[in-house]
Amino acid sequence: MAGKKSAISSMVRKRIFQESNSRCAICENADIAVLDIHHIVSVKDGGADAPENLVVLCANCHRKVTHGFLSREEVLAAKRSASTLGSTARGHQRRSANVVSIGGDVHGSIIANNVHLGTKHLPRPKGHPPGSIGADLPKKNYVDYLIRRYHDFRKADESFGRGERFENYNYAILHKNIERTFKAKTFYIPVHRFAELVAYLLSHIDQTIVGKTNRSREIRNYETYEEYLAKQRFGESSP
Numbered sequence: 001m002a003g004k005k006s007a008i009s010s011m012v013r014k015r016i017f018q019e020s021n022s023r024c025a026i027c028e029n030a031d032i033a034v035l036d037i038h039h040i041v042s043v044k045d046g047g048a049d050a051p052e053n054l055v056v057l058c059a060n061c062h063r064k065v066t067h068g069f070l071s072r073e074e075v076l077a078a079k080r081s082a083s084t085l086g087s088t089a090r091g092h093q094r095r096s097a098n099v100v101s102i103g104g105d106v107h108g109s110i111i112a113n114n115v116h117l118g119t120k121h122l123p124r125p126k127g128h129p130p131g132s133i134g135a136d137l138p139k140k141n142y143v144d145y146l147i148r149r150y151h152d153f154r155k156a157d158e159s160f161g162r163g164e165r166f167e168n169y170n171y172a173i174l175h176k177n178i179e180r181t182f183k184a185k186t187f188y189i190p191v192h193r194f195a196e197l198v199a200y201l202l203s204h205i206d207q208t209i210v211g212k213t214n215r216s217r218e219i220r221n222y223e224t225y226e227e228y229l230a231k232q233r234f235g236e237s238s239p
């Protein structure tokens with residue numbers, strides 16, 4: 001290929017656009033003028049023109065990927081999330097492959113042992129407008145749960161002394177990144193983007209060192225929303 005742009009067949013192009021509902025898989029931008037197909041693993045790194053390696057991105061998100069603000073894993077998670085949303089009508093449930101992993105040896109994980117207990121009460125949401133995630137208490141609580149989970153994983157990464165690339169991580173940075181990606185503060189994001197926000201947080205958790213280690217051992221990094229709700233109902237996760 002010698003640095004040349006690869007040739008993706010029009011059939012594959014169409015399929016990839018359909019998969020993401022002709023929207024950017026990351027930010028859902030639907031402006032066709034700025035959308036293009038992006039190789040998740042670049043052609044020069046040996047990435048194929050196969051649908052699994054292709055995703056629709058807007059120019060803006062593409063730039064973020066090029067400059068390393070979005071990782072390959074994040075793009076992949078966004079692709080999976082977009083394709084799940086796009087295929088719901090056809091009865092596919094590909095998301096479950098993403099979120100639900102096998103229980104495995106839970107005690108083999110530092111995180112599974114000590115972080116799960118760290119469910120804390122956060123201040124009650126107040127003043128979030130109707131239609132926002134903040135105004136939907138179960139969804140807000142789940143987002144809180146994932147944010148704390150990410151925070152705890154990041155803290156664990158730091159204790160491994162391998163968290164250098166995440167210098168001075170804190171909650172504010174995560175919220176700022178969310179705001180940049182979703183163009184709204186975390187709990188002001190419209191509730192219809194809940195799945196997208198969850199996918200974003202899950203991919204961040206999975207990318208932590210602890211998250212990757214867990215995954216390699218088939219240890220789950222988080223509960224699904226359904227599991228989380230069920231536990232809340234039975235009071236198991238209540239602080």
Ligand SMILES: [Zn+2]
Nearest residue numbers: 024027058061
């Ligand atoms: Zn985008």
